[in-house]
Amino acid sequence: MKSDRIVEVNNLEVRFRLDNGVVVNAVKGVSFHITKGETLALVGESGSGKSVTAMTLMRLTEYAGAEITGGSMQLRKNNGQVVELRDQPSSVMQDIRGADISMIFQEPMTSLNPVLTIGSQISEAIIRHQHKRKKDAWKVALEMLQFVRVPEAEKRMKQYPHNLSGGMRQRAMIAMALCCRPSLMIADEPTTALDVTIQAQMLDLMKLLQKEIGMSVLFITHDMGVVAEIADRICVMLRGEIVEQGDVYEIFEKPTHPYTKALLAAVPRLGSMSDKDQPEKFPILKMRDTFELQRRQ
Numbered sequence: 215m216k217s218d219r220i221v222e223v224n225n226l227e228v229r230f231r232l233d234n235g236v237v238v239n240a241v242k243g244v245s246f247h248i249t250k251g252e253t254l255a256l257v258g259e260s261g262s263g264k265s266v267t268a269m270t271l272m273r274l275t276e277y278a279g280a281e282i283t284g285g286s287m288q289l290r291k292n293n294g295q296v297v298e299l300r301d302q303p304s305s306v307m308q309d310i311r312g313a314d315i316s317m318i319f320q321e322p323m324t325s326l327n328p329v330l331t332i333g334s335q336i337s338e339a340i341i342r343h344q345h346k347r348k349k350d351a352w353k354v355a356l357e358m359l360q361f362v363r364v365p366e367a368e369k370r371m372k373q374y375p376h377n378l379s380g381g382m383r384q385r386a387m388i389a390m391a392l393c394c395r396p397s398l399m400i401a402d403e404p405t406t407a408l409d410v411t412i413q414a415q416m417l418d419l420m421k422l423l424q425k426e427i428g429m430s431v432l433f434i435t436h437d438m439g440v441v442a443e444i445a446d447r448i449c450v451m452l453r454g455e456i457v458e459q460g461d462v463y464e465i466f467e468k469p470t471h472p473y474t475k476a477l478l479a480a481v482p483r484l485g486s487m488s489d490k491d492q493p494e495k496f497p498i499l500k501m502r503d504t505f506e507l508q509r510r511q
Contacts, residue, residue, distance in 0.1 A: 215288050215296055220397050220430040221248040221271070227284035228263075228270050240266045240280070242454040248398065253424065253431040255445035255462070257438065257477065263454035264434045268400045271432070272315060273299060273307045289314060292397055313343040316391035318384070320403040325387060326375040332359070333371030336390045343394045358389040363419060381412040388423070395427060402434045417443050438477055442466060450474045 215222045228241035241263045248254045256264040269275045271287055287299040291314045302310065311317075319325045327335055336355035340346055346354065352371070359367040362385045375383055384404060391399055401420070405413040421444060424431055433444055441448060441462065449459040450473060458471040469475045 215290065216247075218249045219247050220250050220252075220290050221432070222288045223247070223267075223271070223285065225285040226267065226270065226287065227282070228266055228275060228280050229283055230278075230280050240454050241270065244285070244451075244454075244456050246449050246456065246459065248430045248432060250430060251424070251428050252446045253433055253444055255433045255435060255441045255448045256451060257435055257441055257448060258451035259436055259477075262451040264451050265402055266454075267451070268317070268402055268432060268434050271299065271398075271400065272311055272317060273302070273304075290397060292395065309343070312339050312396070313394045314396055315398045315400065316394070316396040317400040317402065318387045318391045318404045320406050323375060323380075323383060326383060328375055331372055331374055332378070332386045336386070336393055339390055340393050354393065355389070358393045359386065362386075362389045362392070362423065364389070380408055381415065384408065384412075384416055385419070388420070392423065392427065392429075396429060398430045398432060399424075400432045400434070403436075405440060406435075406437070413440075420444065438480075450477065 224245045226241055226244040227239070230238045230240055232238065244263070244267055246254065246256075256267060258264050266275060266280070269278075270280070270282060271289075276282075282300055285300075288296055289299055289310070290296050291310070297310075299307070299310075326332075330338075333352060333355050336358060337348065337351040340351040340354050341348065344351070344354070356367055356371055359370055364370050364382060364385050370378065370382065370386070375386075378386065387404075404420075405416050408416060417440065420431070431444075433441075435441060445462045447460065448462055448465045449456050450465070450471065451457070452473045458465065458469065458474045465474060466478065469478060
């Protein structure tokens with residue numbers, strides 16, 4: 215793996231075997247890399263395989279019955295050591311998760327423990343990965359909440375998830391994800407559940423924090439507007455495969471794959487239907503039907 219790369223995935227294959235015996239190939243020969251300090255956006259519609267790819271990097275899909283059937287996933291840890299994630303036992307992966315790779319999810323209310331205070335949950339990660347005493351971990355947790363611009367951080371530390379707004383809960387999740395200064399942060403649709411004003415604030419915050427820490431980000435989304443705002447490079451996924459990847463400016467200016475063109479065309483534009491008498495399908499739906507027909511032929 216090149217010295218400037220944090221993650222390198224080559225020909226990753228992931229499948230699920232359903233209860234009725236049907237095998238679903240969720241990820242098919244996916245390859246990409248992420249360099250230090252870079253944001254790579256993994257984009258596609260629901261079911262394209264982007265979240266499965268990200269969860270496989272964390273080796274979490276195994277708990278959902280998935281099997282990694284091919285490929286490699288290399289990670290450069292904080293100490294500079296390069297490890298093959300496929301080969302690591304569960305005990306080692308538990309150390310890697312949180313310390314070297316962290317993840318924030320779409321809806322923090324389902325990720326945060328409702329019976330523990332925000333301070334307790336952030337402190338728990340610090341105690342687990344940095345081996346600090348409870349008092350010292352609480353201090354670091356407070357600093358992290360302040361770092362992600364949570365107002366009245368001392369008060370928030372003693373509150374429960376339901377006491378916080380959606381934006382504050384997401385900030386708490388980011389604080390938990392960053393508390394060990396990971397090499398890579400995976401953000402799985404982190405702004406989808408937020409209103410547009412808070413969404414913009416969260417994107418600005420993530421860009422600022424990334425610059426301050428120097429970490430790499432794998433950003434998973436279906437929203438091309440968010441991609442334009444935050445990404446350096448883009449990988450477009452369809453049916454478990456990467457159909458196009460490149461620099462964000464190249465993809466937006468000169469997309470080559472029909473699916474990428476359809477994704478960009480699906481972004482709503484004010485006044486685009488002013489000369490139409492009837493509602494129309496989004497271009498992405500028409501293109502998906504064409505793509506499926508071509509595959510069958």
